[in-house]
Amino acid sequence: MNETIKSIKERRSIRKYKENKISKEILEELVDCARLAPSARNAQPCDFIIITKKETMKKIGEIIPNGPFIESANACIVIFGDSLNHHLIEDGSASTENILVAAQSLGIGACWVAGYNRTYNNKAKEILGIPGDKALVAFIPLGYPDEIPGKRNTRSLKEIVHWEKY
Numbered sequence: 001m002n003e004t005i006k007s008i009k010e011r012r013s014i015r016k017y018k019e020n021k022i023s024k025e026i027l028e029e030l031v032d033c034a035r036l037a038p039s040a041r042n043a044q045p046c047d048f049i050i051i052t053k054k055e056t057m058k059k060i061g062e063i064i065p066n067g068p069f070i071e072s073a074n075a076c077i078v079i080f081g082d083s084l085n086h087h088l089i090e091d092g093s094a095s096t097e098n099i100l101v102a103a104q105s106l107g108i109g110a111c112w113v114a115g116y117n118r119t120y121n122n123k124a125k126e127i128l129g130i131p132g133d134k135a136l137v138a139f140i141p142l143g144y145p146d147e148i149p150g151k152r153n154t155r156s157l158k159e160i161v162h163w164e165k166y
Contacts, residue, residue: 007105012152014109015069017143022074026106027052030142031077033102037094040087046095046137049078049128059127060139063120067113073141078128079115083135089116092137099140109145112138 001009031048039045051057052075061070070076079095081088096112103110115121115136124136 003105004101007101011100011104012149013111014145014147014149015111016145016147017072017074017109018146020074020144022108022142026108027075030099030102033098034079034095037091037098039091039094043085043087043091045081045085045088046079046092047081051076051078056127057141060124063123064113064139070113070139070141072143074143076142077140079137080130080134081137083133088135089137096138096140103142107144108142110140110142112140115139
């Protein structure tokens with residue numbers, strides 16, 4: 001099986017991490033993969049913050065419902081961008097997926113945590129120094145996995161594929 005397809009098929013949300021640090025080079029490589037994601041009209045509206053300080057990840061985890069696990073991550077990449085860009089969500093989601101697949105291919109666990117239009121946005125932007133004219137898209141806590149997730153529960157291809165029309 002092709003390595004890219006293998007990474008996509010094996011990727012799972014990981015919320016428990018070993019204490020091993022992720023190198024600066026790997027974190028930059030993940031953001032490099034994110035910046036290469038497609039964007040509408042090549043606008044490239046996304047910016048990224050790489051968080052490695054535990055106290056910052058703790059603050060972020062405390063304001064996000066179901067987010068306390070973020071504190072145990074080795075790093076967290078935050079995706080945000082120009083709130084006036086009409087394709088920010090699509091472009092930011094493409095960047096997010098690139099990070100998730102690239103992390104999987106490097107043996108790093110990750111979890112997509114929603115960021116867009118959430119009640120905690122203003123507080124998160126304040127913690128991270130993100131200007132008011134920017135919109136959050138996603139938080140991606142990262143670390144070497146310290147869990148083996150259960151079986152994936154997904155619909156079969158027969159349930160979702162429709163040829164020519166519904």
